[in-house]
Amino acid sequence: MSTSxxxxxxxxxxxxxxxxxxxxxxxxxxxxxxxLARAGCELTQDPQxxxxxxxxxxxxxxxxxxxxxDTILEMARYKEVGNCKxxxxxxxxxxxxxxxxxxxxxxxxxxIGTGEIDQIPEVVQRVLGGETFAQVGTPTFLYDHTLPRIxxxxxxxxxxxxxxxxxxxxxFCIIPAVRGRHRSRPIESIVDExxxxxxxxxxxxxxxxxxxxxxxxxxxxxxxxxxxxxxxARIEGIDWFRLFxxxxxHLSDAILDVIAAEPKLCKYIELPLQHASDRMLKAMRRKGxxxxxxxxxxxxxxxIPDVTLRSSFIVGFPGExxxxxxxxxxxLREVRFDHVGIFAYSQEEGTPAAQMPGxxxxxxKAERRHLAMELQRSISREINRSLVGQVFPMIVDGPSEExxxxxxxxxxxxxPDIDGVTYIANKPVRPGEIVPVRVRExxxxxxxxxxxx
Numbered sequence: 001m002s003t004s005x006x007x008x009x010x011x012x013x014x015x016x017x018x019x020x021x022x023x024x025x026x027x028x029x030x031x032x033x034x035x036l037a038r039a040g041c042e043l044t045q046d047p048q049x050x051x052x053x054x055x056x057x058x059x060x061x062x063x064x065x066x067x068x069x070d071t072i073l074e075m076a077r078y079k080e081v082g083n084c085k086x087x088x089x090x091x092x093x094x095x096x097x098x099x100x101x102x103x104x105x106x107x108x109x110x111x112i113g114t115g116e117i118d119q120i121p122e123v124v125q126r127v128l129g130g131e132t133f134a135q136v137g138t139p140t141f142l143y144d145h146t147l148p149r150i151x152x153x154x155x156x157x158x159x160x161x162x163x164x165x166x167x168x169x170x171x172f173c174i175i176p177a178v179r180g181r182h183r184s185r186p187i188e189s190i191v192d193e194x195x196x197x198x199x200x201x202x203x204x205x206x207x208x209x210x211x212x213x214x215x216x217x218x219x220x221x222x223x224x225x226x227x228x229x230x231x232x233a234r235i236e237g238i239d240w241f242r243l244f245x246x247x248x249x250h251l252s253d254a255i256l257d258v259i260a261a262e263p264k265l266c267k268y269i270e271l272p273l274q275h276a277s278d279r280m281l282k283a284m285r286r287k288g289x290x291x292x293x294x295x296x297x298x299x300x301x302x303x304i305p306d307v308t309l310r311s312s313f314i315v316g317f318p319g320e321x322x323x324x325x326x327x328x329x330x331x332l333r334e335v336r337f338d339h340v341g342i343f344a345y346s347q348e349e350g351t352p353a354a355q356m357p358g359x360x361x362x363x364x365k366a367e368r369r370h371l372a373m374e375l376q377r378s379i380s381r382e383i384n385r386s387l388v389g390q391v392f393p394m395i396v397d398g399p400s401e402e403x404x405x406x407x408x409x410x411x412x413x414x415x416p417d418i419d420g421v422t423y424i425a426n427k428p429v430r431p432g433e434i435v436p437v438r439v440r441e442x443x444x445x446x447x448x449x450x451x452x453x
Contacts, residue, residue, distance in 0.1 A: 012040055012042040013042065014041070014042045014050045014083070015036050015042070015052045016046070016047045017029055018055045018071055019056045020068055020071060021058025021068075023206065024159075024208055026152060027149070027161045027208070028091065028117050028143075031147055031148070032090070032120045034148030035121055036120060036124065037150055038148050039124075047082060048081070048083065049083055051083060051086070051128070052086045052087075053075045053086075053087050054090055054120070055068070055075055055089050056090045058091065058093065059093040061348065073107075076107035079107060085127075086109040086110070086124075088108075088110045088111075088123060089108050089112075090113075090116075090117060091113070094113045095113030095115070098136045102132075110127045113135075113137065113139060113178070114139045114179055114180070115136070115140055115180065118143070118147070138180060139165065140183070142164050145190070145192040153416070154432075155201055155431070156203045156204060156431065157203075157206070157397075158204075160208070162184065162190055162207055162209050163184040163210070163211075163212070164210070165181045165182045166214075167182045167214065168287075170286060171283065171285040171351060172274075172317065173351060175210055177350060182211065183218055184216050184218055184219040187216075194232055194235050199237070203237070203240065204395055205238055205240070205242070206242045207241060211246075211247040212247075213246045214247065223252065229243070229255065229262065229265055232264075235264075239264060240264060240265075240266050240412065243270065244415070245270055248272075249292070251300070253303065256303040256304060257303060260303050266412040267306050267307045269307060269308070269309055271296075271300075271309060271311050273312070273313060274313055275314060276290055276327055277328060279321075279324060280320055283356070284314070284317060297309070297335055308412065308413035309335075310337065311337050311341075312340065312341040313341070313372065314343050314344075315328070315369050315372055316360040316365030317345045318358045319357070329371070329372060332375055333375065333379070336383065338380070338383055339420075342372045343369070344365035344368070345365060380444055383442075384442030384443060384444070384447055385442035387439045387442055388442050389438070389439065391436050391439075392439070393436055394424075394434065394435060394436075395434045396434075397409065400423060405425055406424070406425045407424045407425065407429060408423060409435075409449070419445070420443075420445035420446040421446055422448065422449045423449070424437060424449050426451055427450070427453070435451050436452040437452065
């Protein structure tokens, strides 16, 4: 792809990409960048110099929508103060609000959804040709190992999306509407991609999906995550595979046993539970109940004794009583998760929960979130302090933002970008190396350690 004028020679089209939201969205952005580069575009991190700007949006909850809108408006400014000739909005917000975006923001030249990211080179050509359009259909696209990716993560860490979409009917969630039905990639495609990443120097792979435990059910007629994990664990060059988004009702003994048995599989499970009250779980349309959750956590810890558990919860869901919230706090005290995310319920149009009676005032949501986070902060601090004196293998991400003399590292219990980190300063280590680190201090979320000579 190139652009030219009568006054200048032909040159490649410069495209800038802004990726918002989750790691799943980031993979989509990486695929779009790969496709644009393969088509001859020049990618730039300088929005001032870009001919075309693409904003890959998130629309999961209210704050994500606000960030997406603010970013679109910020990028639109470069039509006036920069070289930008066209602005493209992609991703979840494009799927959900294509008409509203085009009507409310005339600065936008094209809107595409999650199912059209493979068409981004053609979309760029069309908007530079003067077209203005929305191109959003039913999401069916699924990337595979044959598509190019330009990774935006650290060189030694990468995400692999093993499936797309979701079949769960959670009352609060818009994801099935913007991502489509669950569809799994073939095992061989995922293994081939992991091997390619190993050849590129990646040492840590994070496996992601809307629900990783549902993997394979649509494609093979049975759940295949345990088999996939066993295959990946045999790949040379990659030291850690980490599992995210394990839906609690499908986390089988077979999955737990392969994680326990394979050294390359991090003893780390991200288990989004959303609540601990049976009344709230039923209202949220979550499968399983508190008794199932209790048995599951007991089973996980029995099969993987050193497991790190992360979970996420929603407070302020419609109808949540003080008693429901107290039950959640009691649950957090009893289970003592290593990492927890607490989200205030966001009333999303198009979801069943948006029409439910008993909507909770925003100030009550905020207070409940604050109380839950403060409780978890104290639990996290106690757990981190209990690690002092122990030695763990840790991967070095590189210098900290505060000082080049301090390095940021992470152990198996610290996932990239969402958990705390470990700061080390006693020895220079190249990014991507895995070294033994002794924990010297434990703080609310982060650790301080030293490389063991």
